[in-house]
Amino acid sequence: MNKTDRRTFIQGLISNASAPISATQIARRLNVSRQTIVGDVALLRARGEDIIATPAGYQYNHVNANEALIVCRHLPADTADEMQRIIDKGGIIRDVIVDHPLYGVLRGELNISTPGDIKLFVAKMAAQKGHLLSELTSGVHSHTILYQDQPQLDAIRASLRAAGYLYE
Template sequence: MTGDLRRQHILNDINQSSVPLSASRIAKKYNVSRQIIVGDVALLRASGHDIMSTARGYIISKHEGVIHQIAVSHTPQETEEELRIIINHGGIVLDVTVEHPVYGQITGMLNIKNEDDIQDFLKRVSQNDTGLLLTLTHGLHLHKIECKNEATFEEIKSSLNNAGFLYHND
């Protein structure tokens, strides 16, 4: 199989999957190395395909509704509550961004849609002994949130504000 044909198959696989596909899983399917798949995905992105890389694998960005970025601040221990507020009001947490004084903007793709995703994220954080990005900025961070409409986004903002998580620069 040529590289062009493999990339077309990879694009189809990612596009048709309802769950993120890891580079290792794709590599096994096509009997190539994980690094070949990483390169293939880079070439697909360079040709204009909106492939997101999450900690669980690759997905195609398919947005239905409105997307807004919101500034929040809380402790690491409050992360689960913050994510649950967003999810319970119908939002999807697409990413997290912090502004680092040395590296500039650092963004991590999350794609958290439901309770299982929250638990999986928290489990990966604890198992890998890594800190949350918010620890780099004393709790302040941004989330890109997808919602079905503006009213849903306003509900999320209101609930985050009531919980004391919405950032205000007073």
């Protein structure tokens, strides 16, 4: 299979998948390296394909008309609880954003929408001995949250406020 055929196959695979599919899964299927798939997906994105990375793998972006920026502050140990509160109310956490004093705005894609996504994120962070972007800004960070309607957004904010995570 040549590069063009491989990228067409990847595009179709992601497009038709009912759940996110990892670069490792695609690589095994095509008998190439994971890094080859990462590069192919980067090229597909550069050509305009709206493919996003989630903790569970690649999927096409499902555009949601409503999004809000919510500012939070908490300790690293509270990360999973913060995320759980958002998804329990039906929200999707698109990203995390910090305003770093030296580098300016730093953004990390999260695309977290299920408890499994949270577990995967926390497990990857532990396995890689990673640090949260919010650790650079004393816990202050923002999330772009996707939501269905205003009452849902109000419920997300209320839950974060009740835990003391909402920065107001």
